Structures are given as structure tokens and as C-alpha cells.
Amino acid sequence: DGGITQSPKYLFRKEGQNVTLSCEQNLNHDAMYWYRQDPGQGLRLIYYSQIVNDFQKGDIAEGYSVSREKKESFPLTVTSAQKNPTAFYLCASSTGGGNTEAFFGQGTRLTVV
Amino acid sequence: QKEVEQDPGPLSVPEGAIVSLNCTYSNSAFQYFMWYRQYSRKGPELLMYTYSSGNKEDGRFTAQVDKSSKYISLFIRDSQPSDSATYLCAMSENDYKLSFGAGTTVTVRA
Numbered sequence: 001d002g003g004i005t006q007s008p009k010y011l012f013r014k015e016g017q018n019v020t021l022s023c024e025q026n027l028n029h030d031a032m033y034w035y036r037q038d039p040g041q042g043l044r045l046i047y048y049s050q051i052v053n054d055f056q057k058g059d060i061a062e063g064y065s066v067s068r069e070k071k072e073s074f075p076l077t078v079t080s081a082q083k084n085p086t087a088f089y090l091c092a093s094s095t096g097g098g099n100t101e102a103f104f105g106q107g108t109r110l111t112v113v
Numbered sequence: 114q115k116e117v118e119q120d121p122g123p124l125s126v127p128e129g130a131i132v133s134l135n136c137t138y139s140n141s142a143f144q145y146f147m148w149y150r151q152y153s154r155k156g157p158e159l160l161m162y163t164y165s166s167g168n169k170e171d172g173r174f175t176a177q178v179d180k181s182s183k184y185i186s187l188f189i190r191d192s193q194p195s196d197s198a199t200y201l202c203a204m205s206e207n208d209y210k211l212s213f214g215a216g217t218t219v220t221v222r223a
Contacts, residue, residue, distance in 0.1 A: 033209075033211075040121055042117075042119070042215040042216055043157075043201070043203075043211075044213075045211070048209050050209055088154075092156075101147075101162060102159070103159075104149075104158070106156045107155065
């Protein structure tokens with residue numbers, strides 16, 4: 001089945017630790033995205049990548065980092081510099097820009113303990 | 114002021130009723146308009162996709178875009194309990210960034 005796989009589904013982090021969220025797609029999409037979802041705020045863009053080895057900051061990139069070494073993979077690292085990391089994180093991919101459909105993964109819920 | 118405004122609800126309707134959802138926006142450069150459905154603890158899935166102004170119908174779903182008023186709507190006819198979800202509007206200028214509304218939570222009562 002083609003799609004986007006995010007792992008893990010649930011993740012717990014101690015304060016001061018970095019954690020990495022995985023996102024893999026087998027849709028042969030060029031563009032990949034990371035969003036953060038908080039109650040009552042909708043989805044906010046963290047980072048996006050239009051092509052391998054290239055990525056751009058979104059609206060709330062501070063405290064996050066990404067890499068795009070392979071077309072299929074776009075991992076997100078939540079660093080200790082992110083002051084309020086508890087949220088639902090969603091990865092998406094599309095064939096191109098805003099005129100194409102974005103497909104979403106099932107999300108990772110990160111909780112700081 | 115947020116770029117995309119969407120009433121979070123919640124909205125509760127009886128089975129078979131018409132569900133009416135809407136979003137307003139401030140950026141006149143938006144050209145592509147989408148509605149996503151999100152079930153609890155799941156990723157959003159695309160329901161409707163519209164370019165520029167006009168109407169689009171797909172089964173029980175109708176999307177309307179009025180660019181002159183900066184207003185988009187989604188109507189769900191003959192609503193079912195399985196339609197209970199959060200509905201997110203999203204829009205784009207034709208770059209790589211989608212701007213989302215906060216989402217409206219809908220409950221269809223059996």
C-alpha cells in the first residue's frame with residue numbers, strides 16, 4: 001500500500017532531551033512537510049522540503065531541525081530548545097506546490113514528562 | 114488577526130441534517146482551497162479540492178468558494194454518524210505552504 005508512515009505513534013520525552021520523529025513515504029512525492037497541531041489552533045507549518053537535500057523553515061521552526069537525505073524520508077528532531085514541545089505532529093507529502101493534494105501520515109503524539 | 118478564520122464549534126446535528134461549515138480568509142492571493150476531515154487521533158484526509166471561485170460537488174459533499182467575499186463553505190447532505198469528525202479548511206497561493214483554519218468539530222447524532 002502506498003502512503004506515509006509516521007513512527008512512533010506515541011513518544012515521551014524528558015525535559016532537556018532531543019527526540020527524532022520518523023516520516024517515510026512511498027508515494028514518490030518530491031515535497032514533504034512537518035506540521036504541529038495544538039488544540040484550537042489548527043495546523044502550523046514547521047519545515048518543508050521541495051526536493052532532496054533542500055528544506056525551508058515554516059512559520060514555527062525554532063527548536064526544530066530536519067534533514068532530507070533521501071526522497072522517501074524526512075525526519076524531524078525536536079530539540080531541547082523547543083520550550084513547549086508537547087503536541088501532535090503530522091507529516092505530509094505532495095507531488096509539488098500548493099496546487100497539488102497533500103497526503104498526511106497518522107501523526108505522532110509527543111509528550112514531555 | 115489570523116490569516117484563516119474558522120469557527121471551532123462544536124457543531125451537533127441530528128442524523129440526516131445538512132451540515133454547513135465555513136471559513137473566511139484575509140489573503141486575496143489564495144487560489145487553491147481544500148477541506149480536510151480528521152478523525153480523533155488520526156491524520157487529516159482530503160475531502161474536497163477547489164481552484165479559484167465556484168462550486169464543486171462530490172457525492173454528499175459540496176464545496177463553495179467566493180473569492181470576492183474571501184469566504185469558503187462545505188456542505189454535507191444527509192449527514193451520517195460516520196461524518197462525526199473535525200473538518201479543517203486549508204488554502205494556498207500556489208506555493209508550498211498551506212494555511213489551515215483551526216478546525217470545526219462536528220457530531221452527528223443517531
